[in-house]
Amino acid sequence: MKLVTLVKPLLAASLLVAGSASAAPDARQVLSASPVDDIVAQYPAMMSQGIREGLKRSGQMPPMVAETIGHVVSSSFSAADIEQQIVENLDQQLSDAQLKDVGEWYGTPVARKISASEIAASAPSAWQDIQARAPELNRKYKGTDRARMFDRFDRASRATESAVDTTIAVQLGLATAMAAFSSDSVHYDEIEQRIESQRSTLRGVVGQQVYDSYLYTYEGISAQEMDLYLDFLESPAGAAFSKVVTDSIQQAITDPIESVGSQLARFLSPAPKGGQ
Known part of the structure; x- marks a missing residue:
């Protein structure tokens, strides 16, 4: 278990009792008090699993090749690097007062309860349960205040927006690798244009997945706790924190995409005839 996870309860408690005269917590303390570091820790495995399952379901390549691609993706992303990117951007873009407000929120019992739910639901192992329960939960909450709250939640958290951007970036990296493996001559700009043209359709699919995850x-x-x-999330400090976190994760995931594509091309390219 990460040291940052072990000290989280201590940090959260210190932020809660800190008092108005205390110095504002630094960005790393705030990140540790939030659920973000625990969720980010699961990103490499989450992305790897999602890509493996997607490739297997598409039937475009043998399961062994899909597993290889999943391994390359997982090893190309570092949770520590993503966390560092978030900390640096929080330091640069949030004021001491905003960091203090965010730290105080995550020190409250309501925030700790919500954070625990978010961490549990972000585990790769939870995705099958989310999918299995989606029809039931969609029926249960249809027309309710919880369903109506989703648009407000989605705008404030930028959940669908950031998920679509990340999905497109990952698809672009994989498609570039597939093009290198293929005998067809397809340029990067053509691949990018083709994938971008699917943004509207992708937003519908990803939006439904975000909604399913939200209900789960x-x-x-409770409605009061959610409110x-x-x-x-809608406060100046909360909005700034959410934007920095989502933008930082987006940046940390998309930056290595070119490297991922190159690695996949090396793995997937057939050996020259007569080679070893």
Whole structure:
């Protein structure tokens, strides 16, 4: 277990009792008090699993090749690097007062309860349960306040927007690698244009997945608790924190895409005839 995870309860407690005269927490303390570091820690495995399953379902390549691609993707992303990117951007873009407000929110009992739900739902192993329960939860919450709250949540958290951008970036990296493996002559700009043209359709698919995850993640959170959470996300400090976190994750994931494509091309390219 990461040291940052072990000290999280201590940091959260210190932020809660800190008092108005205390110095503002630094960006790393705030990140540790939030669920973001625990969620980010699962990103490499989450992306690897999603890509492997997607490739296997598409039937475009043998399961062994899909596993190889999943391994390359997983090894190309570092949770520590993503966390460092977030910390640096929080330091640069949030004021001391904003960091203090965010730290105080994540020190409250409501925030800790919500954070625990978000961490549990972000585990790769939870995705099958989210998918399995989606029809039931969609029926259960149809027409309810919880369903109506989703648009407000989605705008404040930028969940669908960032998920679509990340999905397109990952698809572009994989498609570039596939083009290198293929005998067809397809330029990067053509691949990018082709994938971007699917953004509207992709937004519908990803948006539904985000909604399914939302219903699952916050099922045990009361309407009053959810309202407090949305108030935080919509506050100047909460909005700034969410934007920096989502932009930083996006940057940390998309930056290595070119490297991933190159590695996949090397793995997948057939050996020259007569080679060893």
